[in-house]
Amino acid sequence: MESDEELMRAVAHGDERALASLVERYAARIHAFLTRVTGDRDDADDLLQDTWVRVARGARGFDAARRVRPWLYGIAANLARDLHRRRAVRLRAAREGNVAANESGVTFRSAERIDMRERLARLPERLREVLVLRYFDGLDEAEMAEALGIPRGTVKSRLHGALRELRQKWEAT
Amino acid sequence: MSCDAVQQQLDACALEHALAPDGDAAAVESFAHAASCEACAAHLAFLRALDAELAAIPLAAVRAPVVATAQQRATRALRARERPRGFGRELAAALAVAVLALPLVVAQAFMVVESGAWLLAGWVPEAIRVWLGFGYLASFALGVGALYGSIPLVVAWRRRALREWA
Numbered sequence: 494m495e496s497d498e499e500l501m502r503a504v505a506h507g508d509e510r511a512l513a514s515l516v517e518r519y520a521a522r523i524h525a526f527l528t529r530v531t532g533d534r535d536d537a538d539d540l541l542q543d544t545w546v547r548v549a550r551g552a553r554g555f556d557a558a559r560r561v562r563p564w565l566y567g568i569a570a571n572l573a574r575d576l577h578r579r580r581a582v583r584l585r586a587a588r589e590g591n592v593a594a595n596e597s598g599v600t601f602r603s604a605e606r607i608d609m610r611e612r613l614a615r616l617p618e619r620l621r622e623v624l625v626l627r628y629f630d631g632l633d634e635a636e637m638a639e640a641l642g643i644p645r646g647t648v649k650s651r652l653h654g655a656l657r658e659l660r661q662k663w664e665a666t
Numbered sequence: 667m668s669c670d671a672v673q674q675q676l677d678a679c680a681l682e683h684a685l686a687p688d689g690d691a692a693a694v695e696s697f698a699h700a701a702s703c704e705a706c707a708a709h710l711a712f713l714r715a716l717d718a719e720l721a722a723i724p725l726a727a728v729r730a731p732v733v734a735t736a737q738q739r740a741t742r743a744l745r746a747r748e749r750p751r752g753f754g755r756e757l758a759a760a761l762a763v764a765v766l767a768l769p770l771v772v773a774q775a776f777m778v779v780e781s782g783a784w785l786l787a788g789w790v791p792e793a794i795r796v797w798l799g800f801g802y803l804a805s806f807a808l809g810v811g812a813l814y815g816s817i818p819l820v821v822a823w824r825r826r827a828l829r830e831w832a
């Protein structure tokens with residue numbers, strides 16, 4: 494079986510079969526990551542497509558010294574962050590206009606009934622994405638640092654920060 | 667080992683789905699410490715609850731049509747990225763249209779300056795009229811330059827968009 498990096502080199506030369514293999518290999522994992530980070534399956538569907546379009550557009554400029562997996566997760570995480578920012582702007586605008594709307598896509602129940610999915614959804618995005626990448630996707634610290642473009646020390650502190658916050662929320666309920 | 671170090675070690679075990687006292691020496695020591703320390707035992711209880719709850723979160727699998735669409739869009743983007751054929755011809759056509767329109771645009775600018783000069787002639791000093799005319803023509807030239815300069819970019823963007831969405 495060809496490695497991710499070999500497939501990516503082929504994609505850079507316009508090989509559609511290699512692109513199809515990469516999509517097949519990673520679509521489910523990237524979609525699961527996006528669902529967990531955005532909290533919404535439909536958003537994850539859209540972002541999954543955008544991720545692969547970006548991969549195809551960026552294939553020629555892909556640095557052969559890099560690993561493919563963190564690069565893919567990095568693209569997906571960037572798209573999720575962009576979506577989060579756009580949502581935040583819309584939500585702020587709605588609040589300023591006194592429109593009672595929850596556009597975040599996440600509806601929270603009362604504190605005593607919240608479960609772990611909601612606790613996860615309530616984590617700040619920067620903490621949630623590292624936790625999801627580590628716990629569910631199994632990326633190591635170096636891969637996460639590469640994917641998110643942050644130092645390894647920051648990855649470590651965010652991971653512990655995420656667990657600390659979850660523990661506080663867990664103890665509070 | 668301090669409680670902080672033990673809890674960090676336990677965090678690492680939880681993130682690796684290894685919350686059993688059978689890992690490396692540091693992990694074994696941490697679990698032994700947690701067995702006799704109330705604070706660390708509470709942290710371990712939290713991590714076990716977290717592990718169980720996170721593992722129980724249902725996750726709907728990605729739908730096949732979504733993957734198929736993603737693949738189609740990516741393939742189109744890959745094809746669109748190749749050097750577009752006929753780009754020169756399309757660019758030449760766009761530039762020809764733009765150049766044909768140029769005399770009209772220049773004539774209109776000239777008329778604006780002339781009319782302005784005529785309207786202001788009686789009550790604005792000549793130096794100010796010249797300065798206003800120069801300012802208008804300079805910004806006009808900049809605008810036209812930016813517009814014509816953007817034509818190749820717009821043609822390239824349009825071609826890529828058409829190929830990706832074809």
